[in-house]
Amino acid sequence: MSPDAPDTERPPASPRTTRRQWWIFAALTPAVAVGWLLVMPSAPVAQPAVFNHARHSALACVACHRGVESRARATLPVVSDCAKCHATAPPGISEDQWKSFSGPQGFGWVQVTHVPDHVNFSHRRHVASGRLACVSCHADVGQRTTPPGTAPIRVDMKACLSCHRQEGITEDCAACHR
Amino acid sequence: MARWGLVIDLDRCTACQACVVACKHENNVPFSTPETSARGRLMTWIQLVGVEMPGGTTAMMPMMCQQCDRPPCTDVCPTSATYLNPEGIVAQIYPRCIGCRYCTNACPYAVKLFNWTAPEWPESMAPMRNPDVSIRPMGVVEKCTFCHHRLQQAREEARAAGRALAAEDYVPACVQTCPSDAMVFGDLDDPHSQVAGLAASTRAFRWMEDLGTRPKVVYLREGE
Numbered sequence: 001m002s003p004d005a006p007d008t009e010r011p012p013a014s015p016r017t018t019r020r021q022w023w024i025f026a027a028l029t030p031a032v033a034v035g036w037l038l039v040m041p042s043a044p045v046a047q048p049a050v051f052n053h054a055r056h057s058a059l060a061c062v063a064c065h066r067g068v069e070s071r072a073r074a075t076l077p078v079v080s081d082c083a084k085c086h087a088t089a090p091p092g093i094s095e096d097q098w099k100s101f102s103g104p105q106g107f108g109w110v111q112v113t114h115v116p117d118h119v120n121f122s123h124r125r126h127v128a129s130g131r132l133a134c135v136s137c138h139a140d141v142g143q144r145t146t147p148p149g150t151a152p153i154r155v156d157m158k159a160c161l162s163c164h165r166q167e168g169i170t171e172d173c174a175a176c177h178r
Numbered sequence: 179m180a181r182w183g184l185v186i187d188l189d190r191c192t193a194c195q196a197c198v199v200a201c202k203h204e205n206n207v208p209f210s211t212p213e214t215s216a217r218g219r220l221m222t223w224i225q226l227v228g229v230e231m232p233g234g235t236t237a238m239m240p241m242m243c244q245q246c247d248r249p250p251c252t253d254v255c256p257t258s259a260t261y262l263n264p265e266g267i268v269a270q271i272y273p274r275c276i277g278c279r280y281c282t283n284a285c286p287y288a289v290k291l292f293n294w295t296a297p298e299w300p301e302s303m304a305p306m307r308n309p310d311v312s313i314r315p316m317g318v319v320e321k322c323t324f325c326h327h328r329l330q331q332a333r334e335e336a337r338a339a340g341r342a343l344a345a346e347d348y349v350p351a352c353v354q355t356c357p358s359d360a361m362v363f364g365d366l367d368d369p370h371s372q373v374a375g376l377a378a379s380t381r382a383f384r385w386m387e388d389l390g391t392r393p394k395v396v397y398l399r400e401g402e
Contacts, residue, residue, distance in 0.1 A: 070338075118273055118312040120330055129337045173261070174269035178312050178327050 044149025045110045049101065050092040051147040061134045061142065068134075072122040076109040113138065113151045120178035136163070180345070181266040182324055183366035183394040184353065185376040186240055190360035193226050193238035197352035197361070201242070204325060204351035206311050208297035219294050223322040224352060237400055240352070240361075243268060243289045243322035244385060244393035251281035251290060260290075260319070266366075266394055267324050275318040282319055286386055290321045324363075325350035345371060366394060 062068045064077035079102045082090065089098035101107050115121040126132045135142070137159075139152035164171055201207065201224045210220045224242035231237045249268050252261050259274035260281050270290075282290040296316040299307070307313070310327045314320045332347035345364045353361040364373035376382065381398040 116273075120310070120327060122330075122334055124338060125334050129334070172263050172269075173271045173274070174263050174267065174323070174326055175330070177269075177271045177273070178310070178330075 045112065047110060047147035047149065048108045049097065049147070053142050053144045053147075055145075057142060068123045069128040070124055072124060074123045076107070076111065078106050109147075112148050113155070115155075118177055120176055130167075130169075132163075179264055180343075180365040181367040181394070182329075182348075183245070183266070183364065183373055183377060183396065184324070184350070185362045185373050185382070185396045185398060187360045187362075187376070187398040188237050188239065189381075189398060189400045190358045191238065191240065191356075192358050192360075194357065195226060196355045196357055197240055198222060198224050198226065200351040200355035201322070203306070204308055204311070205323075206297070206307050206313055207320075208299060214294075219292075221291055221293075221297075223289070223291070223320070231399065235400070239385070239397060241287065241289060241385070242352070242395065243324075244287050244391065244395045245322075245324060247392035247394060248390060250284040250286065250389075250391060254280040254284045256280065265329075267326055267329075268321075269326065270319060270321055270323065272312065272314050272318045272320070277317040277319065279319065286389055286391065290319050292319050293317060325352075 056064070064081050065074045066077075066081070068074045079098070089095050093101075127134070137153070137155050141148055141152050144152075160176065161171065163169070202209075202222065205223055207223055208221050210222070214220065224240055226238045227241040228236050229239050245266060245268050247262070247266065249260075249262055252268065255261070256278060257274050257276055259271045259276070261269055261271075263269045277292065279292050282288075282292055293314050293316050297313060310331070328350060329348045333343050336343040336347055345368065349363055353363040362373050362376055364371040366374050366377060368374055376398060377396045379398065382396050383399055384393045384396055387393065
């Protein structure tokens, strides 16, 4: 068949079918969009081990999250941190699990609070020099009984700037953007 | 507040390009191929440019963002993604940049670079990337920042040690690498600094200074 021959085999499109299809499409699009916005960002991640922050509240955050006061990046605890107090597997963790966590892979905690790559953030600058409390950005993590699956609060540039403004800290873009 | 400036002694510069390599490594600047270079899309924050000098000799000038005190690029930026910061560094804020390339055209030194593609490195080089500098995405303009991240770190170190920031604490990668000590970096507003002294010498000139851009990169001409 030549390309410009009339296509006689296709049935004429029914106006009712196309209208129904349009309605389905029109209803589905916002439903999917709203669903995506509601479900996706808050989907909690599974942490490798049970951990009760509240039961450890007698300890300072820096006891397990080392580097908070001395480095740009804070760390997530490794077994040797726990072993300072726990001689054997803590309750809720089997001996086999405990053994595997002691291996080279470590716990495999999933980091839930992220700073975008283009932000030059330093824990030391905020905690050691700025005397900012951990709860300012990490909210109630310290009172939680389960390990966090999502970031406890959303820290955005507005939050950074409101504090910087209040405390008279630099608002030069290049001071934080890299 | 300091006004950071750089002096490059063309008498000492051997055009070895150690600064070019150091800059690429420090700032995660991706590689370019001869093909992309031929299309005018060479990615390098600093390169050596052959310039004919009075007297007929050719000088190889390391050319990077001249950190103008009156930068033509910031005037045309519609989103304030590029601006002159209080310490005299022409900053480039990538998340604000919409990639219109007005600044690349306004810059008389042609040192602002547009990312035509997402940056790529050989896989074996992935762990070598500098975590202190972000990877620029496709569609934004980038340029020399006088290794501004080093200033932030130096300031933090000084503060942690409980002392004021000294000019020696902050040195860009190109200056640190230069094997012939042709580059001197420091505070131009400090009359006792080496950089201020050299910038005031009779050999000092600024590139295309007749345009009125008032660069803070100062060259010292050869053979006098």
